[in-house]
Amino acid sequence: MEVTHSLKAWSTRPRVFQKLWPTSDSRGARRPASTFSTVVQKTTSTASSHSLPPPVPALKLHRPVYAQAQAFKTRIAVCDNDGNFLYEDIFRRSLDLSQMIADMLPSQAPHQRIAILCPNGASHVITQWACWMSGHIAVPLNQAQTPAEMEFCLQDSDCSLVISAKSQIDRINDVAQKLGRKLICLDHTWTAHPKKSFEDDALPFPQDPQSEEFYLSHPGALILYSRKYTDKPKAVLFGHNELNHQMLHISQAWDLTEKCSLLHTLPLDTAYGNITSMLTPLSVGGRIVNLSQFDTVKVWSYLLGIGVNCPEPLPKVNMFPSLPGYYGKLLTRYREIFVDKKKKDYVRSTLLKRIRGMFSSMDLVSRDLRKSWHSATGHQIIDCYTKTTTGTVLSGQVPEHQSKIVKHHLLPLRLTETKVVRTLSTGGVDVLDLNCQSRHTVMGELMLKAPGQSKQIKTDSQGFVSTGDKVKVSRGGIEVL
Structure with a gap:
């Protein structure tokens, strides 16, 4: 009892x-x-x-993210x-x-x-x-x-x-x-x-x-x-050192600062939801605006800054990490709510002014979804490549101006090494590309080596992790097939 x-x-x-x-x-x-x-x-x-508040101290990679909290103590960390x-x-x-x-x-x-x-x-x-x-x-x-x-x-x-x-x-x-x-x-x-x-x-x-x-x-x-296992999920252990490496390189790739306010609707038991989208903004003094669960109407309200029956103004957000399935649901709701040209123009112009970047991870964003989202919002969805074992290690470029078209190629984050290989019948591998340096288009299996990867995962003799994903390398970038 x-x-x-x-x-x-x-x-x-x-x-x-x-x-x-x-x-x-x-x-x-x-x-x-x-x-x-x-x-x-x-x-x-x-x-x-x-x-x-004291100046932001130099990041000590072995310490938890809250070691920076004193430097940002008067700033808002979480809205819910x-x-x-x-x-x-x-x-x-x-x-x-x-x-x-x-x-x-x-x-x-x-x-x-x-x-x-x-x-x-x-x-x-x-x-x-x-x-x-x-x-x-x-x-x-x-x-x-x-x-x-x-x-x-x-x-x-x-x-x-x-x-x-x-x-x-x-x-x-x-x-x-x-x-x-x-x-x-x-x-x-x-x-x-x-x-x-x-x-x-x-x-x-x-x-x-x-x-x-x-x-x-x-x-x-x-x-x-x-x-990514057919029987049971597999535990992956990270230390503070690995977490800080991930946060440091994500914040550099996404240009995150204390001025960033991120709308968070993601599961917190994933690397993308927990490390990339929650801990990383907090490591630089940014703000997390949380919805307890994904709701299309609420997400559109926060993105546009329009509160329905809200006693106080909604917190301003300027970044939105999400998932392909969520983007699809948001588009469905968009077509139901914003039916005339005036409303559609308002949505597009408002989001171009308010939002710096919209990101996606986990699954590939279909060409049709990508095109429809850009037509509705003016934003290209910025792809991220995130593995539980390594965290986010590849990302699309954050555009300086949201009217620009973001290339669909992924680029390795700082200090991340990539290797594209072909498995031979003898059991060995043939290296087709190293760190996107090939002058010709190559296709093969992606292997990764990153300072933020778990120390407990299996690697080859050079420290590279096998992802099992097929990719194409061209023009200095990576495209997941």
């Missing part, structure tokens, strides 16, 4: 939790920790400094249904939750796996950062997964703890109980009342609870599951 308890922070003592559950039964025997399910409430902590969250607010809430995690896993060694089932928005960012602050590894789950799929991920990754938003608790509770996993349920207080400023508070920006030595000796950070 599940025992549900409540933990509340003393209102006068920020981030200190009162334990309300018994640690032993009437005979003094300690209860099994796995039987506890904790519903957690939070009181917003209040502390900051009056000083101006609960409001606008400053970087400092996200950091402090994450720190509070990390202390709760330490309380739930008091005697556990670092690098415990912690599964996350939270919707897009502040709750997921807070939880993922909290996992890292407590020295553990985050394992994002997908809200669309079946109980059987969640059970597989929890068992395969050997999760010690599950953290779920209250809205998702009914979907994960039975699975966690069946496997005997500890469970934290985050109620609404964890994302309630985002602070608009910390200027009136007296304490300095909090310290990272982990040391430099810890991150150097415990690099594990994130487990994602690759689904």
Whole structure:
């Protein structure tokens, strides 16, 4: 039988939790920790400094993305249904939750796996950062997964703890109980009342609870599951070093800065949704505008900046990473809503002014879809090539002006090496092209070598990963066939 308890922070003592559950039964025997399910409430902590934000420090590749948060502390990091969250607010809430995690896993060694089932928005960012602050590894789950799929991920990754938003608790509770996993349920207080400023508070920006030595000796950070397998998904482990390499090179390729505001509707258990589209903008001080689920009407509203029955103006967005299926659904809705020429002209002119880039990954964008989207919006969809094992390693060019036609060729991100090969009957391979240098058009299987790829994946003797994808190399670029 599940025992549900409540933990509340003393209102006068920020981030200190009162334990309300018994640690032993009437005979003094300690209860099994796995039987506890904790519903957690939070009181917003209040502390900051009056000083101006320090300059952005040089990126240390072994440290988590939140190491940059102090430099952007007064900027908005996340927008969702609960409001606008400053970087400092996200950091402090994450720190509070990390202390709760330490309380739930008091005697556990670092690098415990912690599964996350939270919707897009502040709750997921807070939880993922909290996992890292407590020295553990985050394992994002997908809200669309079946109980059987969640059970597989929890068992395969050997999760010690599950953290779920209250809205998702009914979907994960039975699975966690069946496997005997500890469970934290985050109620609404964890994302309630985002602070608009910390200027009136007296304490300095909090310290990272982990040391430099810890991150150097415990690099594990994130487990994602690759689904390109016929039987079961395969776990892929990334360290902070690999994540930072990916974020650094994506931000350079997409020209991301603190002025970027990205509309996020993607699943968070994928490299494209989590690393490329969520963590990377946060690494440069940008803003994530989250929709808890993909909704065509809401997406069009945010892209155009038109709120329907909204008490406040919608957050401005200027970048939109999405998927081919989503673009198809948006076009269907476009044809239903924008029926006359005046409305269509308005959509096209508005998007050309507001949006810097629209991206796609996972599957190839069909020629017809690409043409229809450009006709409707004036934007060419910028392709990205993302693998769970390597992250985003190839991308189309971000145009200087949105009226330009973006070439459909993919270019390797900085420090990414490519090799196109043909498998021989003897079992060896014949290298047809290296780093897109061939003067002639060649076709073959794509192999990749990138600084952000997982250290645990199988490579050839030179460190290249086989993708299994057929590509064509021409004019210095790559086209996936």
